Amino acid sequence: MDELIDRVARELREPVSLPPGFDARVMAAVRAIGPHVPDEIRDRTMRIRVGSWLTRPRTLRVRPITAIAVGAAAAAVFVGAVIIGARSGRQTPLNAVPVTIAAQPATTVSPAAGSLVRFILVAPKARRVALLGDFNHWDPNATPLSPAASSSAGVWVAAVRLPPGRHAYGFVVDGSRWVADPAAPRSLDDDYGTPTSTITVASGGGNELTAGGKS
Amino acid sequence: MTVTPAGNTGVFGEVELTDSALVGRVIAGDVEAFTGLVARYRDRAARYAMRMLGDPDDADEALQDAFVRAYRSLARCEDRDRFGAWLLSIVINRCRTIGARTGRRERTFVRDEAALLDAAGNGGLGGAGGGFGGKTGGLDVGERVAWRDEIARALAQLDAVYREAFLLKHVEELSYEEMSAMTGVGVSALKMRVKRACDQMRVLLEAAYSP
DSSP, X not given: OOHHHHXXXXXXXXXXXXXXTHHHHHHXXXXXXXXXXXXXXXXXXXXXXXXXXXXXXXXXXXXSOBOOOOOGGGTEEEOOBOOTTOSSOOOOOGGGSOOOOOOOOSSOOOTTTSEEEEEEEEOTTOSOEEXXXXXXXXXXXXXXXXXXXXXXXXXXXXXXXXXXXXXXXXXXXXXXXXXXXXXXXXXXXXXXXXXXXXXXXOTTOOOEEEEEEEO | OOOOOSSOOSEETTEEOOHHHHHHHHHTTOGGGHHHHXXXXXXXXXXXXXXXXXXXXXXXXXXXXXXXXXXXXXXXOSOGGGHHHHHHHHHHHHHHHHHHHHOOSSOOOOOOHHHHHHHHHTTSSOGGGOOXXXXXXXXXXXXXXXXXXXXXXXXXXXXXXXXXXXXXXIISOOOHHHHHHHHOOOHHHHHHHHHHHHHHHHHHHTTTXXX
């Protein structure tokens, strides 16, 4: 490289000054987009018909699972609840756990149009758990789960009213660990190691569902 | 490359995370980890965008756009340890789009006053790259400004494709293979473009160059 080009290049290699607040503006835009969701989560579909759940309790294939049937009087059905790292096989009587209603997602769903869905995650070592789904724009701050009041085994719960339709969701533990709902049945074409779930809320409203997961 | 120490530079606790680790965290849902990647690569990306586009507003737009696109499509970054190279290819692409949009062949280059004042205030004209040595010796601030202006004007005269190739080869110091991967242009064509750019720069700068 000749000397002139060399001098030009050295001059051009000098740093340039950036407009003020550049980093902050980039991060503001990025935060507005929201956290990443692995593609396989969005692609995963699982159809749960409320009617069939009411009439035909489903045996979940994912291990380990503790499935508890709840009386249909309140039209509440457990999809499943799993205890993380369970070795003793102790069951948590989740129907006895008081549920706190989490912050409503951005879209207000009237009771007549939607169904109340309880999300339960058993994560004893977690410091915080968030529910992310297409219903809250995958916002990790929108729907935090709360520790169940009488929990002794790290049970986290949130209740969200969802409109009819298919909803993808998952949990984020401690801000960085993705947890699917392995208690939910996987789709037939599931070949990934990190699951998440989709729950379908049938139209008609007034029903209650419970979805639970393990991390 | 100068990296401003302000803000998160990818150091978490006592450990500086690699590109791969930072990318992994972002993909896992940790939005804030992207700060580390921004801090690590913004200076280099800004230098290329500014030299390519010659206008600070255009460069800012190209850079903002590039970083946001990089964030959105981060899962498609195949070699996570080479996030910087992948980001630069996005910056190159954004500069092409914005450069074509403005459609100006004759650009108005704006002096980087802040950098010049900083250099003068430090008593030397070295900047981050070390002293401005060489056969020309030390230039005073006025001469330095004039020299930079001449370079900027000459660069503005080049066709965009020649300027792009020149900057990637001689300023970003990439190999022709790397340039080819980033630009989608074959190595032979890139070599020709760099040669033509150098020839034109030489002609344009002959009058300004004082040995």
